[in-house]
Each structure stands twice: as structure tokens, then as C-alpha cells.
Amino acid sequence: MRADEMLKERRPQWEQLTRLLEQAERKTMPLSPEQVQLLGNLYRAATSDLALAKRDFPQHKVALYLNQLVGRAHAAVYQGEPLALGRLGRYIRRGFPEAFRKTKWFTFTATLLLFLPALFTALITYTNPEAARWILPPEVQHLIPIIQDQELWVDMAPRERPFMSSAIMTNNIQVSFLAFGGGMLAGLLTTYVLIFNGLMLGGLIGLTAHYGVGWELSHFIIGHGVVELSVICMAGGAGLQLGWAMLRPGLLHRRDALQLAGGQAIRLLVGCIPLLVIAGLIEGFISPAETISPLVKWGVGLGTGLLLYGYLFFAGRPRRH
């Protein structure tokens, strides 16, 4: 068949298909069942037109047009599941806890990468406070004299709290993103982020313990710390998962292993974001408040911890009959 013959003969169908596609893409008016059926038939007819065109006149503009049309129709016919609120509910009830359980060993490894260096530096600065000068990174060096005066840096004027809360929240979320994305560098950046934060945390804790303000610090940290540190470990775990897929793809192509791990890991990370918002709120409003007794803060910390881990370990499990 020749190009202009096909054009003359099939033009009405192509125009009809284009109109249906425009309506489908605009998403304002959904297609009726008859229209969907028609779309399918027109799409299939267009694919056979394309096959003919590629055989008979592959360089012709009509073949290019059909290539475009089929591509566009293909995208409309084989659409994925649309974003619906029901999916969000399913994710909260089942998706997120399941993702956590599936990746718990990665999360556990991340926890070790965070806490072991912390333990190490805490012991060092506790017994040897001068070591803080070279253990702690430059950005927290200014806290050393404050601690030596047996003060803490956590006092925040009440009016500053909304600002500090939002700043902390957004910073933590970005660190989690960094920990997650860092997995793409064979897990190296993730490991670095975890160890670095662990060293810093441990160094500060050991120093405050040495100068007798350790308990005071713990009262401050415990409120938000359980959730916050858990999330950092989860984000780290997600990143390590990516790195693992890159290093040990198994029987898959590296790119397929990465894609698979990416899909799994993101299901863990996305759930972390609201958790960090909660932690940020606690850290901004509850933890620094002098009017709230340490007992309450510990209650908040342990309570949130119980709720979180209860949810992560038990929610969405299939019921046994």
C-alpha cells in the first residue's frame, strides 16, 4: 500500500483515535465503557497500520506520524494504576510496615553503623575530654566550651521554637534523603553519613557525661530521639539496600536489581517523612520545654518508641485462622 492511499483510507480512524486520546489525557471527562472499547480497537488497528507503514514506506512522514500515534495510544491503553486515596490507606496499614519487615536486616546494619562508632567515641570523650577537640567535627566545636561550663546548648526561647522545629524537621528529612540516595554510590555515602553522625553523637554524649550534664542531655534527647534515630537507621537501611543491589545483583542485571531495590527501598523511606515531622514537632516544642518534667519527656520517648515498633513489627500481618 502507498502512503497517500493509506492516509486517505485510514485518516478518519486516526482522527477519531486522536480525539479519544485527547479526551483520555485531559482526564476531565472519563471515557465511557464504549469509548474505552473503541480506543482499544482503534489502537490495535493503528498498530497494524504502523506495521504496514514500516514495511512499505518506512522513511515517509506517514510512518513517522503513525509511530507517534501508536506511542501515544500505547501509553493511554497500558496505563498504570491511577493515584487513589485507597492506595494511601493500604500503604499506611500494610505497605510501610511490610517494607520495614522486609528490610529489617539492612536497617539493623545501619543501626550498628550508627551506634557502634557512637559507643566508641562516647567512651573516648568520657574518659578523655580533650579528645573532643579532634573527634568532633568543626561544626559542633563551638559547643565544647558550653559543655565545659556545665551548660547545654538546648535552651531555646519559646518564641523560637516553631522556627527551630521546622528547621530541624527539614534538615533531618534532607539527611534521610542523603542517607537513602547515598546508597547509589555503592552504599558508601550512606555508610559515611551513618558513621559520621554516630561519631559526632557519641562524642557529644561522652563529653556531656564527663562534665556532669549527661542526664540533662538525655532528658532532652529522649523525647524525640527514639523516633528520630529510628528513622535515620531506616533511611540508612534503605540506602544500604540500594548499595547492596549495586554490589551483589545476584542473577539479575545490575540495572534491574537496582530498579527492584529502588522500588522496595522507597516504600520504606516515604513512610519515614511523616515520622520525621512528628519528631521535629517533639524536638521543637516538647523536648526543650522546661515546664515539662523529664518524666513526661521520657514517657513521650518510650511511648512513641513502643507505638512505632509495635506498628512496624505487627501491623499488616496476615491474620492466622
Next chain:
Amino acid sequence: MTSLEELLEIDTPENVSFDYEVAGIGSRFLAALTDTLIIVLVILALAAVLFGVLGNWLDGFSDEAQFTYAAVFILLSFVVLWGYYIFFETTWSGQTPGKRWVGLRVVRLNGLPISVSEAVIRNIVRIIDFLPTGYGIGVVVMFIQPQARRLGDLAAGTLVVFERTAVSLDTLSSSITPYQAMLLGDVPEEIAALPLHLLPPQLIDQIDAFLGRRYELSNRYEIGRKLHHAAYEAMALTPDFQVRDDQREKEMQYFIAVYRQPRA
């Protein structure tokens, strides 16, 4: 279609394949630059509104208000910064304003449109692609990767393609637009008198294709001459060798115009 472009061939379940042209670093960078510009402008506008307009009006209020403004600003600019790409790539099925302007689209490796999951993954990993500054890592990865995918694309299983909208149904009918036909004017008598029905359809197609692409061809006049002679030979006439090249092309346009005239 030249073979210099990187093509992504998609096999449909209908056993017919079509292809997308894969976008390279240059186009992608241009789109990213445009998007960054838009984000910066939005955040600046946000700051102007919060601290300028509203701030002046509520200046009488305490420091507390100002800190709350700061809090709101931080949250909103965070949402804009991270949400921009995710929002647009989800609702516009793989396009952002910058990509739309350049004519690009993010699709899955099998050519299908992306979903929220892909949009979220590739845009969170963006933070790594951006390191150490200005998409340093991203550019290196895109350079090495044959389909110009950055780390975000590798994690999400996506790539960026050109959205070809160049060919529309209207341009298909004839190489001569009504405007051009108007410029050509009436067909000269000597051409209308030629036995153009003797021209084989394949030759008409070739002349049509030539006329459509002649500006891109390096050996334009040589091909024009060959087609012109072939046309005259098919009509069993001798071509005029003295005619100028542009005159030749104009004659061939008349051939097409007459040939494609709707017959009574």
C-alpha cells in the same frame, strides 16, 4: 530517521514496535536549568510575600510572629524545592514545565508512563546527582551511561525521551501547504498540459519526500535534478537541461499540486 539518534525501541503486546528518541545530556540540562529557575523564582516570590508584603502589614506584632514567619517560610520552601519535581512528574505524566518547554518526557524503560513511585525515587536520589555541586555526579553518570540516565533514573528504572509532536495529521496530506499553494499561484499552462498521470506513484512519493526535506539535504540540487529527469523520462519527454535548480523545484511542486488535485 537518521541512525545518529539513540532510539528506545518499545515492543508492544500487539507484536508491533515503535520507538522513542532518547534525550541527551544537553536537552536534559536545559530543561533542568529552566525548572531550577522557576523554583528559585517561586521561592523568592514566597519570601517577598511573607517577609515583604505580609511582614510589613504585621510589623506591629512581636518577634514571635517573625519566627513563625520564618518557620512557615522554611516549610513552604522545603515543600516547593522537593515537591516541585514530584508533583509535576506525577500529574503531567513525566513532564515538568522545563521539560515541556524543551519537549521531553520521563517514561519507564518499557515506554510506559511513570507512576508516583518512579517520580518519588528519581527525585529523592536527585540530591546525590546534585553532588558535589551543579549535578556533578549526575553529569558524569549521564555521560557514561549510553542512554543518558542519571543515578535517579537508574534507581527508578526510567529514562527521558523526546516527545515528538512534529508531525501532525494536517502536515501529512501534502508537502504544499495552502499558503505555499497560494504563493505558487496558478499552475502554468505548459505544466498543466503535461501527462502527469503517467508518473509512477513511487516517484511522486519520492518527489514529495524530497520537497519536504530538501533544505536538510547536502546534495539537494543533484537529487532534484535526478528526480526531475526521472519524471520527464516517465512521461516520455525530454527534460530541459538548461532550467535553473530553483525553477526545477518549483516545477516539481506543481507536479505534486496537480497530481494531488481531487479528481472530479
